[in-house]
Each structure stands twice: as C-alpha cells, then as structure tokens.
Amino acid sequence: MKLPPNARFSTRCLHAGQEPDPATGAIITPIYQTSTYVQEELGKHKGYEYARTQNPTREALERNVANIESGTEGFAFASGMAAIGAIATLLKSGDHVVVSDNTYGGTFRLFDKVLTKFQLSFSYVDTADLEQTERAFTPATRMLFVETPTNPIMRITDLAGAAALAKSRNARLVVDNTFASPSVQRPIEFGADLVVHSTTKYLNGHSDSIGGVVIAVNADDIEWLRFVQNAEGAILSPFDSWLVLRGTKTLALRMAQHNANGLSLAQFLEAHPKVRHVYYPGLPSHPQHALASRQMRGFGGMLAFDVGSLDAARRLLNGVRLLSLAESLGGVESLISHPATMTHASVPADKREALGITDGLVRISAGLEDIEDLKADLVQALDRV
Numbered sequence: 373m374k375l376p377p378n379a380r381f382s383t384r385c386l387h388a389g390q391e392p393d394p395a396t397g398a399i400i401t402p403i404y405q406t407s408t409y410v411q412e413e414l415g416k417h418k419g420y421e422y423a424r425t426q427n428p429t430r431e432a433l434e435r436n437v438a439n440i441e442s443g444t445e446g447f448a449f450a451s452g453m454a455a456i457g458a459i460a461t462l463l464k465s466g467d468h469v470v471v472s473d474n475t476y477g478g479t480f481r482l483f484d485k486v487l488t489k490f491q492l493s494f495s496y497v498d499t500a501d502l503e504q505t506e507r508a509f510t511p512a513t514r515m516l517f518v519e520t521p522t523n524p525i526m527r528i529t530d531l532a533g534a535a536a537l538a539k540s541r542n543a544r545l546v547v548d549n550t551f552a553s554p555s556v557q558r559p560i561e562f563g564a565d566l567v568v569h570s571t572t573k574y575l576n577g578h579s580d581s582i583g584g585v586v587i588a589v590n591a592d593d594i595e596w597l598r599f600v601q602n603a604e605g606a607i608l609s610p611f612d613s614w615l616v617l618r619g620t621k622t623l624a625l626r627m628a629q630h631n632a633n634g635l636s637l638a639q640f641l642e643a644h645p646k647v648r649h650v651y652y653p654g655l656p657s658h659p660q661h662a663l664a665s666r667q668m669r670g671f672g673g674m675l676a677f678d679v680g681s682l683d684a685a686r687r688l689l690n691g692v693r694l695l696s697l698a699e700s701l702g703g704v705e706s707l708i709s710h711p712a713t714m715t716h717a718s719v720p721a722d723k724r725e726a727l728g729i730t731d732g733l734v735r736i737s738a739g740l741e742d743i744e745d746l747k748a749d750l751v752q753a754l755d756r757v
C-alpha cells in the first residue's frame with residue numbers, strides 16, 4: 373500500500389502509517405503483546421530491543437496520528453494526563469507558562485498542584501482574548517498552552533494569532549485538541565508546535581480505552597519526547613494502541629455525524645423555551661462563530677446550555693433515558709453531564725461563576741444515535757423542568 377502524498381483526510385485516517393504486517397501480511401497491525409525481542413546474535417536485532425522503548429503496534433498508531441494531525445512524529449502515552457506531563461518536561465525550573473483559564477480540570481491540577489513544586493509558574497487567562505494573553509507573558513514565559521474550544525462553554529482561541537504571539541516571544545504553542553479532533557481542526561497547520569490529545573475521547577471514540585498522544589514538529593522536541601517517553605515509561609499499551617488505531621480509521625466518518633448531531637441539538641435547544649442559552653460555536657449566536665468557521669471544519673459534538681438553576685438541571689439530568697449521565701466525551705454514545713458538580717467541582721464557586729459555569733449549565737457530548745431519538749429524549753426530559 374502506498375499512500376499518495378496528496379491523500380485526503382479520510383484516506384490518511386485509514387492508511388497513514390499502516391503497512392501490512394511484515395511477518396504475515398496481516399492487513400491490520402497485530403497487537404504485539406510482548407515485553408522483549410529475541411536478538412539473532414550479540415548486537416544484531418530487528419530494531420526492537422525492549423517493549424517500553426519500541427513496540428510495533430504503538431508505532432503504527434503514532435505514525436497514523438502524526439500524519440492526521442499534520443505533524444512529524446507522534447508519541448503515545450498511558451493517558452491524556454501522562455501526555456501533558458511529558459510535554460511539561462520540555463520546561464525547566466524557573467519557566468513560566470500561559471494557560472487557557474478554563475482548561476481541563478486535570479490539567480489545572482497537574483500544573484497547580486504538582487508542577488509548581490518544581491519552580492514552574494502558570495498564569496491563567498482567557499486565551500480567546502489575545503491582548504490579555506500577551507499581557508500575561510513575562511520574560512520567563514516559554515509555553516502558551518491553549519484549549520479551543522474550551523470545556524464546557526466553548527470559547528474559541530484564534531490559533532494563527534496564538535501561534536504568532538508564541539513565536540514572537542520565543543515560546544512554544546501547545547494545543548490540547550481533544551475537544552475538536554484533527555478532523556475538525558489541525559492546530560499545526562496554524563503554526564502550533566505541539567498538539568496533545570486525550571485519545572480516550574474522539575480518537576479512540578468508543579469509550580473503551582484511556583490514552584494520550586503528543587504530536588510534534590520541531591526536531592529538538594521530537595528528540596526529547598522520544599527520550600522522555602522511554603525514560604519516564606508512561607507508554608500506551610499494545611492493546612490500547614490497537615484500539616485507538618481502530619478508532620482513527622473511522623474518525624472522519626464519526627466526526628461528520630458528531631458535527632451534524634451537535635449542530636442539530638444546538639439549534640433544537642436554542643429554540644426550546646426552557647433553555648436560556650446555548651454554547652455551541654456552530655450557532656451564529658456564538659460570539660466567535662466567524663472565527664470558528666475560519667479555523668474549524670464542522671463544529672464538533674460538544675455543546676452546553678443553561679436551564680437556569682441547579683434544580684432545573686437536576687430534573688433534566690435525572691429525566692433523560694437515552695442520553696447517559698456520565699463524565700467524559702467523544703464516544704459513539706451521547707453523554708450528558710453537570711459541569712458545576714461533576715467535571716468542574718474542584719473549581720472554586722466564584723471562579724466557576726466567572727467562567728460562566730453556572731449551576732444551571734448542562735453539557736452534552738452528542739453521539740452517533742439518530743438525531744430524532746436524541747431530540748425526543750431531550751423533549752421528554754425538558755418537560756420535567
């Protein structure tokens with residue numbers, strides 16, 4: 373199989389980095405469930421010595437994801453957090469990082485509770501506002517860490533603007549692209565240096581694996597990440613690598629349906645009398661709809677909406693039948709959650725309020741069910757509000 377150099381996205385999802393297995397010709401990369409590799413004679417091996425360092429299943433996934441994110445090399449880790457932890461090792465004590473203010477709570481916890489112990493410092497700003505972002509830079513700033521869209525109120529950061537700002541200050545732009553997936557947005561094409569994913573979400577897409585991946589373009593970053601992936605050892609297992617690789621093959625197809633269902637639910641909810649406000653970048657009412665239209669292809673499957681109070685949110689969440697009340701996102705099945713008490717419970721109440729994460733806010737990860745069934749479920753649940 374030879375992938376044409378100008379192959380389109382869905383073709384790359386299926387074929388990039390995928391060679392028939394050299395031992396058997398198996399079209400699907402096998403799960404190389406082994407800890408070590410036998411050497412023919414002293415110092416003579418097939419490029420594989422020990423499976424923390426090299427594993428063919430993981431490598432097939434890493435090549436695939438690097439290609440579909442328009443990067444150079446990928447490194448797969450045991451979770452999204454392990455991937456972000458590996459990126460943090462590119463910093464050294466005394467460095468400062470500017471971070472999107474409503475970044476994923478686990479990222480905030482890692483930065484705030486773990487990395488500050490190592491003389492790293494962090495400033496949290498609304499990176500959708502590039503002037504405010506620039507003001508947060510100090511002479512010690514070496515990284516701008518952005519999530520776009522943000523969770524759960526879907527603020528959008530201008531990727532090209534953020535990349536130009538980081539470059540002008542000799543800092544790396546890191547984008548957590550978990551919410552969008554490379555089908556919807558490819559930050560490296562806008563100038564990002566590193567992209568990170570919780571593969572747990574859209575890349576795997578089937579709610580049956582925890583994993584993470586970093587995609588890099590700069591030679592120095594690649595060399596370091598390869599070293600640290602082996603040195604710290606938080607690698608993705610062969611089985612999880614195989615699962616995620618199976619997921620990326622259908623990414624384009626799944627995202628088309630996530631996008632369609634996300635938009636349709638956002639429009640339906642915006643017109644519903646019990647709903648006060650809908651946050652979805654695909655709606656013309658979203659304040660950054662024009663920017664989102666420029667840098668995203670489709671607007672993803674994540675949306676949030678406000679039903680006015682904790683009591684109303686509770687009745688809605690307890691009333692759904694088809695949607696599942698659960699954290700996480702990006703799987704084939706639709707999930708519904710309550711950010712204030714679930715994903716963002718550790719964020720202090722005043723900060724939550726400032727971010728727009730009210731007690732009446734509900735988040736949906738639109739899955740792949742028939743849209744009419746999803747709407748019918750929300751109609752009956754909203755009737756209880």
Ligand SMILES: Cc1ncc(COP(=O)(O)O)c(C=O)c1O
Pocket residue numbers: 451452453454476478479519523548550551569570571572582583584700
């Ligand atoms: C945007 C984002 N980044 C990173 C993570 C962490 O990923 P993991 O749970 O795979 O460690 C999550 C998890 O929810 C996330 O939503």
